[in-house]
Amino acid sequence: MSWFTYAKGQFALSWKVFWRNRRSTFIGFLLPVLLNLVIAAPLRDKEIGGVNAAGYVAVGLLGLALVTSFVNLLGGVVARREELVLKRLRGTECPPSAVFAGQLGAGGVVVLIQALVLGGVAVVWFGAPLPADPALLLLVLLGGYLLFSVLAVALSGVTPSTESAPLVATPVLVLCMFGAGVFTPVAGLPDWLRGPSGALPLSPVVRGLRTAWFGREFGAETWAGGPLRELDLLHGWTSAGPSLLLLAVWLAAAAALSRRLLRWEPRRG
């Protein structure tokens, strides 16, 4: 069997377990979609930075979907470890990398489906335009997903039990939800909060997603401000450059952390 066959087998396993578990289906899939209906939909008639405000928030929620998948993956990895499922999987011929590739892959496909749902609703119902730069959009989405899924694997190592997983995940979720400009522009935050907020792992993702979707230079938008500068494809990438760089730094840090922290078995009692 090839590595790909093993990973495919692990993907199928994780996929089935994801949809079978009510908790993961709710947090990992339904939450961003519900928030979209509750928070984005009422903004259909507003504008921000020259774009449809409901679409603006919907794309932000697509960023947030990465964090809910993080919450879900963190809980999943910890539960697998504590219930000795990881130990069992490690006793099979399946290479360890394929075990995680399958689990992360299944979460990634869930995010892609969410992108289609959130994006579809934004375009069809909210009247947002189609993505200006689909390639950049996919790159930021993929990079963001990798970052948050690897971060979940890393933080699983410092999460002692299934019960304590929410204690580790919730602060990350709340910080990203309110600090990274998902619902409302970062420029609306007090001065002293803007610096730390821009350094959050979700910030470059949300900004990059919006730049790619709407083809404008995001970052300085406010509810009261005028339309943002429009960008052609090339300038979209140069504008997203710093975001991509920050994303890469976070990803490298998360990868290094996960190598150090990942555990396959519960701590010996």
Add this chain to the structure above:
Amino acid sequence: MTPLSEKFPAVEVVDLRRSYGDYEAVRGISFSIARGELFALLGTNGAGKTTTLEVLEGYHPPTSGRVRIFGLDPFTAGSKVRRRTGVMLQEGGFFKELTVKETVDCWRAFTSRARPTAEVLAKVALEARAGTRVGQLSGGERRRLDLALAVLNEPELLFLDEPTTGMDPEARRATWRLVEELRADGTTVVLTTHYLEEAQQLADRVAIMDRGVIAAAGTVAEVLSGRGDLISLPLPPGHELAALPELLGAAPSLADGRAVYRVPRSAPALAALHAWAASRHLELDGLEVRSGSLEDVFLDLADRHSPTPTGASR
């Protein structure tokens, strides 16, 4: 399987040591297991059985010493070795959300040469539970599902860590039958167990571990040889232990209100005992004779350092 790999034994362990922090769980053991053999590792909790097994299974590297499975290092050549081995952990988790059949189906997707699901479920007598969620299985049924996954790839070498713990007697006998079938097909089996009759019934060779070392090893007959037979009787009315005779030079000891003799041969000892009783007009009610068992060997070891330390089963 190349002819080259055939020349290696299934398992080869040379001076294996394995520590966790300051604690040395395995302190220098060596043994080798031929292909087709059933080898049982016995010992009390904390003796180092599971640690030894987990090194053989490739979960941990040895702290020092050498371990080879079919001539390969199970820690560094994990995937290659595991294609040929099956592992039944002492405790391993399942996805509770999946049914028995779904679990096996999912496992087949990443197992080389996997048996058909129906066949493997029939082997462990779980066909009737195929549609049941794993979370709803009884402890014994979960053990059988464990076993099903361990034999899914028709392993050449099967590790069974306390396979029948938690099973009812019927399931235990069914498991023994399955293990014997696998052996008849040439599978090498490494077994740890608390049930000594299990080892006595199944094993070609046993090793008894005690505090990280092998205290006794060989065929069951070899380990038992020289242990003699046990004769026990309730103390006759009006007789103290000291009033009882020596039999073939063996003095009795007292255990649970009974006098116990360990003698090299039972017939002459019994004749002497009966002669002694007849001369005193005593009836020897409740007299018992049995040959030595692994349990005796085991209890002797445990006695050697009583009070028994309690340790985690690692």
